[in-house]
Each structure stands twice: as structure tokens, then as C-alpha cells.
Amino acid sequence: MKGISLDVLKDAANRLMFDMSEQEYQTLLVEFKSLVQQMESLAKIEGLENVEPMTFPFECSTDYLREDVAEEPLPRDEALGNAGSISDGQIKLPKVVL
Amino acid sequence: MNFEAIIGLEIHVQMKTKSKMFSASPNSFSRMPNTEVTGFDMSFPGTMPRPNKQAIINAIRIANALHMTIDPLVRFDRKNYFYPDLPKGFQITQEFHPIGRNGYLDILDKDGATKRIHIERIHLEEDTCKQIHFSDYTLLDYNRAGIPLVEIVSQPEIHSGTEAMHYVEAIRNIAVYSLTSDGKMEEGSLRVDVNVSLRPYGSTIFGTKVEIKNINSLKHIEQAIDYEIQRQRACLLSGGRVAQDTRRFDESSGRTVSMRVKIPAVDYKCFPEPNIVPIRLSKEFIQEAIDSCPELYEAKKTRYIEAGLPSIDADIILSNLDMSLYFDEALKKCKSAKTLGNFMIVEVNAYLNRKGIGIKDYPLDPIALAEIANYQEEGYTHKQCVEILSYCLENACTPPADAKRALHIEMHDSDENAVLELVTQVLNDNPQSVADFKSGKDRAIGFLIGQVMKKAKGKFNPAVVAKIMNTEIQKR
Numbered sequence: 001m002k003g004i005s006l007d008v009l010k011d012a013a014n015r016l017m018f019d020m021s022e023q024e025y026q027t028l029l030v031e032f033k034s035l036v037q038q039m040e041s042l043a044k045i046e047g048l049e050n051v052e053p054m055t056f057p058f059e060c061s062t063d064y065l066r067e068d069v070a071e072e073p074l075p076r077d078e079a080l081g082n083a084g085s086i087s088d089g090q091i092k093l094p095k096v097v098l
Numbered sequence: 099m100n101f102e103a104i105i106g107l108e109i110h111v112q113m114k115t116k117s118k119m120f121s122a123s124p125n126s127f128s129r130m131p132n133t134e135v136t137g138f139d140m141s142f143p144g145t146m147p148r149p150n151k152q153a154i155i156n157a158i159r160i161a162n163a164l165h166m167t168i169d170p171l172v173r174f175d176r177k178n179y180f181y182p183d184l185p186k187g188f189q190i191t192q193e194f195h196p197i198g199r200n201g202y203l204d205i206l207d208k209d210g211a212t213k214r215i216h217i218e219r220i221h222l223e224e225d226t227c228k229q230i231h232f233s234d235y236t237l238l239d240y241n242r243a244g245i246p247l248v249e250i251v252s253q254p255e256i257h258s259g260t261e262a263m264h265y266v267e268a269i270r271n272i273a274v275y276s277l278t279s280d281g282k283m284e285e286g287s288l289r290v291d292v293n294v295s296l297r298p299y300g301s302t303i304f305g306t307k308v309e310i311k312n313i314n315s316l317k318h319i320e321q322a323i324d325y326e327i328q329r330q331r332a333c334l335l336s337g338g339r340v341a342q343d344t345r346r347f348d349e350s351s352g353r354t355v356s357m358r359v360k361i362p363a364v365d366y367k368c369f370p371e372p373n374i375v376p377i378r379l380s381k382e383f384i385q386e387a388i389d390s391c392p393e394l395y396e397a398k399k400t401r402y403i404e405a406g407l408p409s410i411d412a413d414i415i416l417s418n419l420d421m422s423l424y425f426d427e428a429l430k431k432c433k434s435a436k437t438l439g440n441f442m443i444v445e446v447n448a449y450l451n452r453k454g455i456g457i458k459d460y461p462l463d464p465i466a467l468a469e470i471a472n473y474q475e476e477g478y479t480h481k482q483c484v485e486i487l488s489y490c491l492e493n494a495c496t497p498p499a500d501a502k503r504a505l506h507i508e509m510h511d512s513d514e515n516a517v518l519e520l521v522t523q524v525l526n527d528n529p530q531s532v533a534d535f536k537s538g539k540d541r542a543i544g545f546l547i548g549q550v551m552k553k554a555k556g557k558f559n560p561a562v563v564a565k566i567m568n569t570e571i572q573k574r
Contacts, residue, residue: 061378065154070125076133095232
């Protein structure tokens with residue numbers, strides 16, 4: 001696993017397009033170290049490779065299903081509020097074809 | 099060397115629910131882009147998926163129609179990929195636990211024999227947004243993002259374009275008649291991806307698979323596959339290798355055209371969707387979904403045929419769901435399915451085509467049409483009934499009984515003894531016409547029937563006159 005260093009955190013923040021103060025980076029670094037230590041402790045438990053990962057903390061199920069009723073959609077201006085570029089009510093972006 | 103074509107199909111059926119798969123955003127065809135979206139469809143932070151009950155009911159109905167094992171524990175998974183057609187960065191689907199497994203569908207093969215196609219799985223998922231690509235930019239409309247889809251995956255047991263076409267047609271009939279989807283391929287509410295590969299007969303190893311996308315009609319499925327089989331066969335026979343590419347069908351040339359070389363399978367890093375707790379469906383819920391399913395295409399067809407409708411006429415009426423619903427209403431009051439079917443296929447369809455409207459906008463109600471068809475069964479001629487129908491349509495849907503009175507239409511006399519008497523008289527009076535008919539001049543019988551009708555002052559039923567005339571003239 002890649003070690004968590006100050007450079008790694010700053011690089012991640014840069015890629016995610018936000019920034020923090022030096023003090024916040026230091027706090028995060030300390031918290032990450034603690035998290036990594038906890039993971040290392042867990043990894044020492046024997047027979048762990050035979051345990052299926054869980055998605056939910058308990059084996060539970062529900063019978064809830066949403067009734068098929070349409071509700072008021074977002075006003076278009078609000079729906080497109082985060083878009084960098086709009087054309088004819090549609091989000092415009094550089095051509096991408098998969 | 100002879101080759102065997104191996105064809106597998108993936109069909110995406112878009113559901114016509116009122117709301118989307120995981121959000122309460124409206125699911126209706128809107129011309130205004132990005133007006134049918136909620137925060138969840140746009141992946142706004144904090145929004146959570148809420149599975150649509152009706153979508154799950156629809157999937158159960160399709161699974162049951164395809165004789166599948168239905169999983170009572172509905173679970174969803176995340177299929178992760180980074181592409182703007184879904185802003186979450188993943189699609190919610192059922193990768194690990196599809197709602198239906200191990201089904202089958204009986205279709206007609208290219209020789210008209212029944213063939214069973216096994217179906218691997220059906221699963222629920224959400225549709226992606228609509229992208230419109232221009233030369234150097236792309237526009238995104240998220241109205242489609244989140245619409246419920248059922249994906250149906252067949253085993254690779256189809257071997258010709260005709261079989262594939264029949265398979266898709268049967269799936270479409272199930273989707274349409276279960277009221278799950280409008281099944282319009284041309285509008286994208288039923289989308290088909292076809293995989294075609296060839297291998298020498300007797301071989302158990304699959305050849306290189308070519309995918310054909312964006313086929314928008316049943317006929318084009320058949321044409322695209324048949325062309326692709328010929329193309330791959332020619333390639334292999336000339337010593338070439340089939341490239342693993344994704345192709346599209348070009349309608350004007352009838353050929354498949356390479357769109358792009360297939361990239362190696364993407365690792366979607368699927369994992370269980372943590373925001374949807376598994377949903378336990380009770381036995382009662384599943385049974386109710388099945389029991390409340392509307393009558394499906396095949397069951398309706400059997401019922402129509404048992405009622406006396408010819409198979410071809412049944413197919414014509416069933417090719418349009420609204421037409422069959424109209425027919426069902428009329429049939430409740432009609433004495434003859436065959437006569438009613440004939441009115442629907444000929445007279446009603448001609449009117450709809452002339453006016454450029456659908457059956458939902460046909461002005462006459464089904465009971466009135468049944469009444470007119472019943473007149474024919476009672477002895478009125480087809481021509482008289484068509485006159486009544488026309489009068490009703492031209493006069494603000496006048497009730498048929500009033501139209502009959504207004505037109506002074508009277509039932510023809512079908513007393514066979516009276517008809518026979520006049521037929522004998524006319525045949526005796528016109529020996530030359532009888533001789534002409536005997537010598538092969540078929541038109542002569544028309545003259546003789548005309549003479550009978552003239553003497554009867556038009557009161558006889560022409561069909562009865564023709565029948566007796568034919569019998570009597572043969573005796574001479």
C-alpha cells in the first residue's frame with residue numbers, strides 16, 4: 001500500500017481541486033497514521049482471508065419499496081447549476097466517445 | 099468448410115413507469131432536455147437511491163413470462179466507470195444477483211419449427227443519459243438517466259438472423275403486453291446488442307466475437323446478422339482473421355460497418371450497492387405481481403383463434419396493443435370474431451390510415467362496431483354494413499341502428515327456395531349465357547346473377563344468389 005505522506009495528501013487535494021491549511025494537513029496526517037495502524041492490527045487477525053467482506057454491518061433486509069409516483073423535478077436552472085458550459089439546455093463538454 | 103454462426107443477444111427494455119428506477123423524477127417522454135431530473139439523477143451530494151416498486155413488479159412479470167427462477171431477495175451492485183453518461187461515476191445494476199435466472203423462450207426457427215432459446219439472466223438497472231455527439235463537442239441530456247431498464251441476456255443458441263428476429267419479436271411482445279414497455283425499437287425503448295461469431299461445424303471453441311450495436315428494427319436485426327455471417331465466412335474462407343470490433347448496421351447499404359476496435363474488457367470493480375439494503379420480496383408479493391399481469395400476446399392469440407379468428411388476422415390485430423384492446427372490448431358484444439376482425443383490419447385500418455390517426459382516436463366506440471359486425475351475422479350484406487359504418491363515422495357517431503334507419507337499409511331476403519326459383523327461371527331464359535360460362539367465359543355468371551337481382555328488385559342477398567347460381571349452373 002502506498003504510504004500516506006504530506007506530499008500524497010497535497011497531491012490528492014490538488015487532484016480533487018481543493019486546498020487546506022498546513023494545520024489541517026498535519027491533523028489529517030496524524031489521523032491517517034492512526035487509521036493505517038488500526039488496519040495493520042486488523043490484518044494480524046488469523047483466518048481473515050476466509051471471511052467474506054460485508055457490505056452492511058448486519059445481515060438484514062427490508063421490504064420497503066418506493067411507490068411509483070412521480071414528484072416535481074428540479075427546475076432546469078438548478079439541475080444544471082454546477083455545469084461549466086450549457087448549450088440549448090444541455091450540458092456541453094469536449095467530445096467524448098467510448 | 100462449413101461454418102456455424104453463434105449468436106447471443108443482450109436486450110435492454112426501457113420501462114414506462116411513472117417515475118425513474120431509483121428516484122421519483124418523472125419518466126415521461128419530454129422534448130425539453132434536462133427537465134425530468136432530480137438531485138439523485140444529477141448525483142447531488144447526499145441524495146440516496148429508492149428502488150421503484152412498479153419496476154420490480156414489471157421485472158417479475160417478464161421473468162415469469164420467460165419461465166425463470168425469481169430471486170426473492172433483490173440486491174443491487176455498483177458498476178464503476180468514469181464517463182459523463184452517469185454523473186455518479188457508477189451505474190446501479192444487478193451484477194451478482196439478477197432478479198431472474200435460467201429461463202427460456204420458444205420461438206420459430208428459420209424452417210418454421212419450434213426452437214427453445216435458453217435465457218441466462220434478466221436484471222434491473224438504470225439507464226444512462228442521452229449524449230448527442232457533434233464534431234468537436236458533446237451535449238448531455240439527463241432526462242433518460244435513471245429510467246428503469248430490464249436487461250435480458252440469452253444463451254448463445256441462436257444460429258441465424260431469422261431466429262434472432264423471432265426471438266426479439268417474442269421478447270418485445272412480452273414487454274409490450276405486460277405493459278412494461280412500449281417496445282419501440284425506433285425510439286430506443288427496446289435496444290438490442292448482437293454478438294456474432296463463426297466456428298467450423300462440430301467445433302466447441304467459439305470464434306472471434308463481433309458486436310453489432312444500434313439496430314433499430316426487427317427486419318434490420320435479421321439483415322444485419324445475415325450480412326455479418328456472410329462477411330465473416332468470406333473472411334475466414336479467404337484465410338483472413340475476423341477482427342474483434344464493434345460494428346453498426348448501415349441501412350442504406352444493408353451492410354455492417356466497423357465503428358471501433360473492441361477495447362479489452364473493462365474492469366468495472368463491481369461491489370454491492372451499500373446505499374440499498376437488500377429487499378426481501380414475500381411470496382405473496384411475487385404471486386400478486388404475476389397474477390395481476392395483463393394477458394400476454396401468446397395467450398391472447400390462442401383466445402382469438404379459439405374464438406374463430408384466423409391466425410394471420412390475430413397477428414395483425416395483436417401487432418398493435420391498442421388495436422387488440424379495442425378488439426377485446428368489441429368482441430365482448432360481437433357474435434363473430436372473424437367478421438369483427440375483418441372490419442378492424444380492412445375498414446377501421448383504412449379509416450385510420452386515411453386520417454393519419456391511431457386506434458385510440460378512432461371516433462366509433464367498440465360496442466358500436468360490434469353492433470355493425472353483428473348486422474352482417476344477422477344477414478345484412480357486408481356492403482350494407484360498410485355503408486352503415488361510413489354513415490356513423492360521417493355523422494358524429496350516430497348509433498348504428500339510427501344509421502340503418504336513416505339509410506333505409508333493409509335486410510336482403512335470403513329465402514333459398516325463392517332464390518332457387520328465380521335462378522332456375524333466369525338459367526332457362528338465358529341458355530346462351532349458360533353455354534358461354536361452360537365454355538370458359540367466367541364473366542357470364544355475373545350477367546346471370548345480375549338478372550336474378552334485377553328480377554328480385556335487389557332484395558336478395560347477392561352472396562346467397564351467387565352460391566345457388568354456382569350450384570345450379572354446374573348441374574346443367
